[in-house]
Amino acid sequence: MKQRIELATNAIKKARKSLNKQFYPHYHLAPYAGWLNDPNGLIYHDGLYHAFYQHHPFSSLWGPMHWGHATSEDMIHWQHQPIALAPGDEYDKDGCFSGSAVSHEGKLYLFYTGHIWLNGANDDSAIHQTQCVAISDDGIHFEKKGVVIPSPEGFMHFRDPKVWFQDGKWWMVVGARDALDQGQILLFSTTDLLNWNDEYQTLAKTEDKNVYMWECPDFFPLGNHFITLFSPQGKKSQDYQFRNLYQNGYLVGQWAPDQPYEITHQFSELDFGQDFYAPQTFLAKDGRRIAMAWMDMWESHMPSQEHGWSGCFTLPRELVLNDQGKIIANPIEELKTLRQDEKIIPSTILIKNTDILINENATCCELELVWDLQNSSAEKFGFWIGNGIQFYIDNQNQKLTLSRHYPKYIISDSRSTELPKTKQLKIRAFIDKSSLEVFINDGEQTFSCRIYPQDSDYTLKLFAINQSAKLDNGTFWNLERAI
Numbered sequence: 001m002k003q004r005i006e007l008a009t010n011a012i013k014k015a016r017k018s019l020n021k022q023f024y025p026h027y028h029l030a031p032y033a034g035w036l037n038d039p040n041g042l043i044y045h046d047g048l049y050h051a052f053y054q055h056h057p058f059s060s061l062w063g064p065m066h067w068g069h070a071t072s073e074d075m076i077h078w079q080h081q082p083i084a085l086a087p088g089d090e091y092d093k094d095g096c097f098s099g100s101a102v103s104h105e106g107k108l109y110l111f112y113t114g115h116i117w118l119n120g121a122n123d124d125s126a127i128h129q130t131q132c133v134a135i136s137d138d139g140i141h142f143e144k145k146g147v148v149i150p151s152p153e154g155f156m157h158f159r160d161p162k163v164w165f166q167d168g169k170w171w172m173v174v175g176a177r178d179a180l181d182q183g184q185i186l187l188f189s190t191t192d193l194l195n196w197n198d199e200y201q202t203l204a205k206t207e208d209k210n211v212y213m214w215e216c217p218d219f220f221p222l223g224n225h226f227i228t229l230f231s232p233q234g235k236k237s238q239d240y241q242f243r244n245l246y247q248n249g250y251l252v253g254q255w256a257p258d259q260p261y262e263i264t265h266q267f268s269e270l271d272f273g274q275d276f277y278a279p280q281t282f283l284a285k286d287g288r289r290i291a292m293a294w295m296d297m298w299e300s301h302m303p304s305q306e307h308g309w310s311g312c313f314t315l316p317r318e319l320v321l322n323d324q325g326k327i328i329a330n331p332i333e334e335l336k337t338l339r340q341d342e343k344i345i346p347s348t349i350l351i352k353n354t355d356i357l358i359n360e361n362a363t364c365c366e367l368e369l370v371w372d373l374q375n376s377s378a379e380k381f382g383f384w385i386g387n388g389i390q391f392y393i394d395n396q397n398q399k400l401t402l403s404r405h406y407p408k409y410i411i412s413d414s415r416s417t418e419l420p421k422t423k424q425l426k427i428r429a430f431i432d433k434s435s436l437e438v439f440i441n442d443g444e445q446t447f448s449c450r451i452y453p454q455d456s457d458y459t460l461k462l463f464a465i466n467q468s469a470k471l472d473n474g475t476f477w478n479l480e481r482a483i
């Protein structure tokens, strides 16, 4: 593996020198070259945050999966590290697929899926997947130790292990698709990280018969409940819900070791934007539960591929559970350290069809707006980023909508969710070259998507269409470059 890692790491170093920066983020983790998808092995270990990711170092298209690696002291400033895992052993010949990390007795353990195509590349109907482990003493160089859990009978799609320690045991959840093509999560346990018991329980299973696979499961306590976070495939869209190719969301329930999982709240989406998939959570050093996701979607157009790289993570978000069993997600506090050039936007009334310029070159910034919903009768009001993005309150339909229009890249779509029934609406938006993340009413709803403006198309404006809208207050900051 050493040679393959050196080859890939050197290829990235070389490509970095000629990186086309048009869409490259300033404070989101992304590869300098090659492809990135799911966050893997997120962990605080030995004084540093580690983020690994699904990575093809030699192409901006998906291919034989490696694990890319970056480290950080604060989850914002990331330092790229040598590639951690490369495929090529008998059991992971065609890919080191997604997984997780644990820190144990000073060592860093990576649990991942060894992937093999049985009929040549890219034929999902004949694959073999097993759960494997690799170990590191220094947190940078990993030694593979092979398969720890073979695929159970009847499960061909069996991947994305998430491991944690609880009540004297190690536990692992794995995403699976049974012989009847039903998505589910299998639960394994052990007292010895290198020797797992092959027996499993089905922790949770789809009730929606269209859902054939649950990818990237995570299972963790939040408040006094247990959350099952996963990415179901096959869910049909319903009205304005579930419009992405694949979904992401969570169940809320109660669980104790060796007890069945009792679901108290059914499936809810974690984010309402176009680009949010395969999130994984971890504990920050002070115990906060943090999630990061892949801010893209399978089969979407990814214009940065022409520049030799693709894929980035969302901002790290702190998750808490509210009394209604809903996850509240907010960007981590540490992000405030990037704020500069504060500009206060005074309280104002936007009369019909007017707009207000906030910034002419909003490439790397944060915007906070508080709208008075009770005194805003405009049909639509919100903000524009150039000609490509509108984020608005749709008064007529009582919806919040994020719409994108980049005909040059054949991207034109919109996503909506219900407008909260509050007197004011607080919007916090983060723009970073090719991404937009919006947090509503202190994290009650979030929208994440990739944006692809031309260099001259980053004008940030507030707008109101037909009748007026009242802004109670707002603030704009440029954000310092972190990466």
Ligand code: FRU
Pocket: 037, 038, 054, 065, 097, 098, 113, 159, 160, 215, 216, 277, 278
């Ligand atoms: C989710 C996923 C995982 C798999 C990985 C392969 O996006 O399909 O299930 O492990 O990506 O790159």
